[in-house]
Amino acid sequence: xxxxxxxxxxxxxxxxxxxxxxxxxxxxxxxxxxxxxxxxxxxxxxxxxxxxxxxxxxxxxxxxxxxxxxxxxxxxxxxxxxxxxxxxxxxxxxxxxxxxxxxxxxxxxxxxx
Amino acid sequence: xxxxxxxxxxxxxxxxxxxxxxxxxxxxxxxxxxxxxxxxxxxxxxxxxxxxxxxxxxxxxxxxxxxxxxxxxxxxxxxxxxxxxxxxxxxxxxxxxxxxxxxxxxxxxxx
Numbered sequence: 001x002x003x004x005x006x007x008x009x010x011x012x013x014x015x016x017x018x019x020x021x022x023x024x025x026x027x028x029x030x031x032x033x034x035x036x037x038x039x040x041x042x043x044x045x046x047x048x049x050x051x052x053x054x055x056x057x058x059x060x061x062x063x064x065x066x067x068x069x070x071x072x073x074x075x076x077x078x079x080x081x082x083x084x085x086x087x088x089x090x091x092x093x094x095x096x097x098x099x100x101x102x103x104x105x106x107x108x109x110x111x112x113x
Numbered sequence: 114x115x116x117x118x119x120x121x122x123x124x125x126x127x128x129x130x131x132x133x134x135x136x137x138x139x140x141x142x143x144x145x146x147x148x149x150x151x152x153x154x155x156x157x158x159x160x161x162x163x164x165x166x167x168x169x170x171x172x173x174x175x176x177x178x179x180x181x182x183x184x185x186x187x188x189x190x191x192x193x194x195x196x197x198x199x200x201x202x203x204x205x206x207x208x209x210x211x212x213x214x215x216x217x218x219x220x221x222x223x224x
Contacts, residue, residue, distance in 0.1 A: 041219065043214045045214075099162075
């Protein structure tokens, strides 16, 4: 069973479109994250939710909106996509008080043309 | 503020060579330190960690020692394999919910 899963794995779309990426974790963790990884592999935290509450909201364009319908899911919606949004987006989860390890999903490669 | 600095890559080695990837940090107090590895086409996974000064983390033949005197957490392996080719990230615990990440070091092992 996959611990942290993301869909889709690849997403190719045109500028100006709106798209969503979904994430689910079956680890029973209370905290979930979205990261953006650029072409140089630099990893940037975007958002984090703990028990469905937004706790980290880094400086990202407000075209990006996370939604956590329950503790096991954290989705990322992106409006009006731009070329610079092309990257790999990773979802991750962790459990407070259990060693601080973050478990990552396989990533979603977003290409905006 | 808190930060993590890793040696720039790519690091290219031959199989069975000795590996060191340098990581230094700036932090308030003594946060937990981590090494994560990202194999091609995959997400990151925890490789090893150390939670206090002088701790040594180890896994899969990799080791790193938490050195507060030099504020370092260098990753080492005695004999690398082609399968170790990946991107390695050093990180420190900033809060209950956040890690500060290094820029990543790409490792290429040639047969």
